[in-house]
Amino acid sequence: MTENTPAIATADTYKRLGANPYRPWPARITSIQQLTPKEKLFELRIIDASVRDAFRHTAGQFVELSIFGVGEAPISISSAPSKQGFIELCIREAGTVTSAMHRMRAGDIVGLRGPFGRGFPFDEMRGHDILLVAGGLGIAPLKSLINHIHDERHEFGKVTILLGARSPKEILFRQEFDMWRHREDFDLQMTVDIPDDDWDGEVGLVTKLFDALEVDPENTYGAICGPPVMYRFVVAEMRKKDLDVDRIYVSFERRMKCGIGKCCHCGVGHKYACIDGPVFSYWEAMNLKEAM
Ligand SMILES: Cc1cc2nc3c(=O)[nH]c(=O)nc-3n(C[C@H](O)[C@H](O)[C@H](O)COP(=O)(O)OP(=O)(O)OC[C@H]3O[C@@H](n4cnc5c(N)ncnc54)[C@H](O)[C@@H]3O)c2cc1C
Structure with a gap:
């Protein structure tokens, strides 16, 4: 029997950057698509180019999304790892953070920590x-x-x-x-x-x-x-x-x-x-x- 592979991408991203995993990276919302009455698809671009280039995820991993002054929530990354430079988050309006995110406009800035966790093998x-x-x-x-x-x-x-x-x-x-x-x-x-x-x-x-x-x-x-x-x-x-x-x-x-x-x-x-x-x-x- 095999165990799922370890959370390599998380450790790698932070090690490569010598970064603090509690500190959110500012990211700009580049586009927003209303998918259903309750869910929107957000495309985000990490502002710091060195972080953006070092950011690698595997399918199934998540980020901690923060809205400054509101809070943080874990959200899965919906875009493929092969899509570099941007990430997509599909977010349901459920409570404090996700509702604040739904009020955001393209061009607004949010925070991202991650990628975290183990994805699919x-x-x-x-x-x-x-x-x-x-x-x-x-x-x-x-x-x-x-x-x-x-x-x-x-x-x-x-x-x-x-x-x-x-x-x-x-x-x-x-x-x-x-x-x-x-x-x-x-x-x-x-x-x-x-x-x-x-x-x-x-x-x-x-x-x-x-x-x-x-x-x-x-x-x-x-x-x-x-x-x-x-x-x-x-x-x-x-x-x-x-x-x-x-x-x-x-x-x-x-x-x-x-x-x-x-x-x-x-x-x-x-x-x-x-x-x-x-x-x-x-x-x-x-x-x-x-x-x-
Ligand atoms: C690994 C992971 C990946 C996820 N991926 C996604 C994703 O891709 N898209 C997405 O939309 N969501 C995703 N979620 C779910 C999302 O993180 C939660 O819905 C989160 O609570 C939203 O934060 P919020 O501040 O908007 O909502 P909250 O204010 O936390 O409220 C969300 C709901 O939970 C209830 N609630 C709040 N606190 C409690 C409590 N202590 N006990 C019980 N119920 C409570 C609220 O009444 C409300 O109905 C993911 C969660 C995890 C763990």
Whole structure:
């Protein structure tokens, strides 16, 4: 059994810069896109060129976003690691920090710490089939992985993406994914709980999409991100398809503060979500008390 790879990118970025991981780097918002009534996609550019060049992340990692005078919140990086110079954050208006972020305009300055945590084991996944399952806002960290796979598509076998949302209006990156449905190099399927009059796709939970799915269990890695209730059921479907427990990866959201394993706010069993996760193999998660 393998453990997920360590949080190399975090240590590297700060070591290379000799920087203090508690100090936010000023970053300019370069564009804002309203994705749904509650979610916006922000593109940010770190102002200091030496920091911007040293900033490297892996899909599944997060940053601590700070709004000066308001506070900090952990947010997954949605853009691919191959996109250098900018990062994208898909943010739902949920509380203090995220609401303040939603009031920001292009050109405004915020703070960023990170990248933090362990992402998906991209190198280990290379050469295999990939099955990605996202529910709702869970697409935010998986989008980075999808984009990275897209950039290196020839390195992977069959890539299947299953997306679930409450309603068609709540599907994130809808325009982009509508086009992906017609691609031959990705099998992208969507389902909603509550359809509207224009919806011509599946209706039901994302687990329903597994019924007709053909998976090669010897050669497939799974990745899951979504609301907590989803994990147990999606893992069960993946296990029914005979995927190994150490080839299923889950990304956990826990309340976290420092992002660097010091403050102990984000304990999952005997580990911390901020440095040992947020991405864990299911085999690791099974051995963590109250992980799922
Ligand atoms: C690794 C990671 C990645 C994440 N990625 C994303 C992302 O890509 N996009 C995104 O939009 N969100 C993401 N989140 C979630 C985001 O960090 C939280 O929603 C965060 O709380 C938002 O901060 P806020 O100040 O806006 O909200 P808060 O003011 O913290 O409130 C958020 C919600 O939590 C409730 N709440 C506040 N304090 C508590 C408490 N002590 N106990 C229980 N409930 C409480 C509030 O009532 C409100 O409903 C991520 C979280 C983690 C851990």
